[in-house]
Amino acid sequence: MGEHDIIRRYFAVPELMLARPEIELGIGDDAAVLRIPEGKRLVTATDTLAEGTHFPTGAEAESIASRALAVNLSDLAAMAAEPLCFTLALTRPAAEADWLAGFSRGLAGLAGEFRCALVGGDLCRGPLQVTIQIHGLCEPGRELRRSGARPGQAVFVTGYVGDGAFGLAGLGIATPGVSLDAPPADLPADCRAHFHDAFYRPRPRIAFARAAAALIASAIDVSDGLLGDAGHLAAAGGVGIRIDPECLPYSPAALCCAGEASRLHAALRGGDDYELCFTAEPENAGGLMAIAAGMNLPLTQIGEVVAGEGFQVKGMEVGGGLSFDHFQNHR
Amino acid sequence: MGEHDIIRRYFAVPELMLARPEIELGIGDDAAVLRIPEGKRLVTATDTLAEGTHFPTGAEAESIASRALAVNLSDLAAMAAEPLCFTLALTRPAAEADWLAGFSRGLAGLAGEFRCALVGGDLCRGPLQVTIQIHGLCEPGRELRRSGARPGQAVFVTGYVGDGAFGLAGLGIATPGVSLDAPPADLPADCRAHFHDAFYRPRPRIAFARAAAALIASAIDVSDGLLGDAGHLAAAGGVGIRIDPECLPYSPAALCCAGEASRLHAALRGGDDYELCFTAEPENAGGLMAIAAGMNLPLTQIGEVVAGEGFQVKGMEVGGGLSFDHFQNHR
Numbered sequence: 254m255g256e257h258d259i260i261r262r263y264f265a266v267p268e269l270m271l272a273r274p275e276i277e278l279g280i281g282d283d284a285a286v287l288r289i290p291e292g293k294r295l296v297t298a299t300d301t302l303a304e305g306t307h308f309p310t311g312a313e314a315e316s317i318a319s320r321a322l323a324v325n326l327s328d329l330a331a332m333a334a335e336p337l338c339f340t341l342a343l344t345r346p347a348a349e350a351d352w353l354a355g356f357s358r359g360l361a362g363l364a365g366e367f368r369c370a371l372v373g374g375d376l377c378r379g380p381l382q383v384t385i386q387i388h389g390l391c392e393p394g395r396e397l398r399r400s401g402a403r404p405g406q407a408v409f410v411t412g413y414v415g416d417g418a419f420g421l422a423g424l425g426i427a428t429p430g431v432s433l434d435a436p437p438a439d440l441p442a443d444c445r446a447h448f449h450d451a452f453y454r455p456r457p458r459i460a461f462a463r464a465a466a467a468l469i470a471s472a473i474d475v476s477d478g479l480l481g482d483a484g485h486l487a488a489a490g491g492v493g494i495r496i497d498p499e500c501l502p503y504s505p506a507a508l509c510c511a512g513e514a515s516r517l518h519a520a521l522r523g524g525d526d527y528e529l530c531f532t533a534e535p536e537n538a539g540g541l542m543a544i545a546a547g548m549n550l551p552l553t554q555i556g557e558v559v560a561g562e563g564f565q566v567k568g569m570e571v572g573g574g575l576s577f578d579h580f581q582n583h584r
Numbered sequence: 585m586g587e588h589d590i591i592r593r594y595f596a597v598p599e600l601m602l603a604r605p606e607i608e609l610g611i612g613d614d615a616a617v618l619r620i621p622e623g624k625r626l627v628t629a630t631d632t633l634a635e636g637t638h639f640p641t642g643a644e645a646e647s648i649a650s651r652a653l654a655v656n657l658s659d660l661a662a663m664a665a666e667p668l669c670f671t672l673a674l675t676r677p678a679a680e681a682d683w684l685a686g687f688s689r690g691l692a693g694l695a696g697e698f699r700c701a702l703v704g705g706d707l708c709r710g711p712l713q714v715t716i717q718i719h720g721l722c723e724p725g726r727e728l729r730r731s732g733a734r735p736g737q738a739v740f741v742t743g744y745v746g747d748g749a750f751g752l753a754g755l756g757i758a759t760p761g762v763s764l765d766a767p768p769a770d771l772p773a774d775c776r777a778h779f780h781d782a783f784y785r786p787r788p789r790i791a792f793a794r795a796a797a798a799l800i801a802s803a804i805d806v807s808d809g810l811l812g813d814a815g816h817l818a819a820a821g822g823v824g825i826r827i828d829p830e831c832l833p834y835s836p837a838a839l840c841c842a843g844e845a846s847r848l849h850a851a852l853r854g855g856d857d858y859e860l861c862f863t864a865e866p867e868n869a870g871g872l873m874a875i876a877a878g879m880n881l882p883l884t885q886i887g888e889v890v891a892g893e894g895f896q897v898k899g900m901e902v903g904g905g906l907s908f909d910h911f912q913n914h915r
Contacts, residue, residue, distance in 0.1 A: 277625065278727070278729065281730075281820075282663070282729055282730050282731075282820075283629060283659045283662035283663050283730070283803075283804060283805060284627045284628055284629035284659050284660065284662070284663045284665065284718075284720070284727075285627070285628050285629070286625050286626070286627050286663070286722070286727050287625065287626040287627075287628065288625055288626075288724070289620040289626055291622060294608065294617050294618065294619055295617070295618040295619075295620055295626060296615045296616070296617050296618075297615055297616050297618065297671065297703070297704070297717075297719070298614060298615035298616070298671070298704060299671040299672075299673050299704065299705055299706050299715075299717055300673075300706050301673040301675055301706045301708055301710075301715065303675050303708055303709070303710030303711070303713075304710070305710065306675075306708055306709050306710045307708070328614045328615050329615065331614035331615070332613070332614055332615045332617070334615065340628065340629070340630045340717060341630075342630050342631075342632040342673070342715040342717075344632055344634050344637075344713055372628070373628070373629060373630065374630060375630050375631050375632045375715070377632055377634055377637055377638070378634070378637050379632075379634030379635070379636065379637045379711065379713060380634070380710065380711035380713070382634075382675055382710060382711070382713050382715075384630075384632065384673040384706070384713075384715040386628075386630055386671060386673075386717040387615075388628070389615070391617070393619070396609070396615075396617050398609065398613055399612075399613050399614070400613075472614075473614060474614060489612075489613075
């Protein structure tokens with residue numbers, strides 16, 4: 254199969270070329286043409302997954318695709334933008350039909366769910382890497398930024414923290430300080446499945462972010478661990494963020510299969526959770542909790558914004574540079 | 585250096601973070617926020633360069649960066665869009681300061697020339713690949729598409745054809761059927777320099793495309809060789825395109841250093857020229873020539889659109905599937 258056959262069979266398909274009025278020209282020309290509605294802003298981000306760095310060699314194509322689109326959608330969630338469309342740059346050593354079919358299926362699942370259309374891309378030969386560029390829309394001045402944290406605000410996180418790192422551990426890949434109580438094969442099957450899905454199928458918190466944006470002061474998605482990402486909120490706001498480790502929300506699977514120290518390492522330095530970490534005025538806590546409850550989404554206050562600087566953990570000394578850095582850490 | 589140090593030193597720099605009123609939020613958050621002016625459309629494309637596929641292992645960082653941005657700008661030229669901004673996904677086995685400084689310099693040259701700002705990206709560890717996603721603007725309904733070719737139109741190409749393949753040959757990398765009259769080291773220095781620049785510094789034909797768009801019926805940029813790319817114009821228009829090989833424009837360096845058969849192979853199947861190939865009504869030829877002449881840009885009528893289908897070369901039989909396919913051909 255040549256590049257154009259592959260595009261026709263696996264990418265220029267109805268499940269991915271979703272019709273949206275904003276898309277005037279999609280796959281098939283030198284570029285896509287988009288009409289951004291009046292009174293909207295375009296929000297755009299890009300994230301790469303490289304084999305051996307972001308997922309283990311030999312991972313399933315469907316899982317890789319799903320994770321690649323999910324982490325990009327998570328960037329839109331962190332801005333409180335609604336998904337519009339994406340482009341895909343896929344580099345692959347060979348063109349196996351089964352692999353491509355699985356990859357296409359993995360993309361289509363999330364693309365359909367979020368009405369996020371594939372509008373173009375590039376396909377070429379080389380070591381396996383997936384780069385998605387995502388486009389979303391938001392109202393002028395209503396995007397969530399990292400820079401709004403102010404002393405006195407509360408710090409929240411959606412969902413559970415640490416499961417991304419446990420997902421990697423379940424795949425046999427260690428994060429320093431993170432371990433499970435038993436070899437992956439000996440864990441309860443539902444815990445193993447939970448960790449696997451946490452890693453490969455993170456849930457972009459778009460709906461929550463869109464509904465709650467007006468109540469939020471600053472936001473980021475947790476891709477590098479709370480230490481690093483809440484640290485970015487602190488730095489961007491010129492404030493300190495103090496987390497209470499007793500408050501961190503762990504999944505039933507994490508509580509079942511990992512000790513306290515391991516859970517804390519996974520949450521602070523594990524990365525790959527793709528939950529939202531955000532700050533908000535304390536009087537908005539009730540509204541935020543009600544929105545999350547309406548979505549069956551766990552939402553937890555994990556700390557507060559303080560004067561000063563940096564990321565602090567109540568009762569602990571935390572050194573700098575401890576977050577997961579995809580450039581320095583090779584998986 | 586960690587990811588954030590690298591971004592601060594080499595990417596979040598004034599030479600790349602160009603101020604433009606459309607950019608409300610650039611590098612430094614989860615995503616960029618763009619204000620698309622009323623009455624404009626957003627035009628977006630993505631292209632990857634992978635080491636070993638698109639450029640030889642060990643190529644200079646500045647050249648890689650320059651080429652990566654140029655080929656993306658060329659996609660905007662093929663749509664007659666004006667550049668706005670780009671994101672960068674860079675995957676690299678290590679973080680050497682010299683390499684990054686060269687790469688940043690290579691980007692900054694073209695970014696400044698085309699006022700195309702870097703607004704975000706992703707940086708991680710893995711085999712060297714560069715994916716740029718480019719954003720441009722055009723007036724509604726005025727973008728050039730591939731699909732407008734109709735029988736009776738003339739077929740044009742800007743600049744010279746074949747020099748991309750000769751550039752590869754000059755780097756010691758063969759394209760089937762393409763050879764130089766002497767080993768690269770024995771070629772005249774100015775020819776060698778010309779081929780090198782043709783490969784690493786293709787000139788995106790933005791200015792010409794913007795000025796000439798109203799006179800053009802269909803357009804594509806030549807990235808895979810005339811056979812493949814003019815073939816796309818033929819297929820998209822449901823017509824045939826017949827090229828006269830006697831009319832193909834070769835650079836003085838190509839005429840100096842390669843035989844006729846080799847030049848024809850380079851033009852038809854070499855790829856990497858990043859010139860514009862387009863069709864236009866014959867009565868527009870004078871206007872097109874005048875615009876090109878005003879820019880000192882060679883412009884040549886190389887054939888015509890005919891009824892029927894496919895790419896035809898006057899006096900030759902041309903088989904299918906002969907264009908350069910970056911997926912099937914490993915460099």
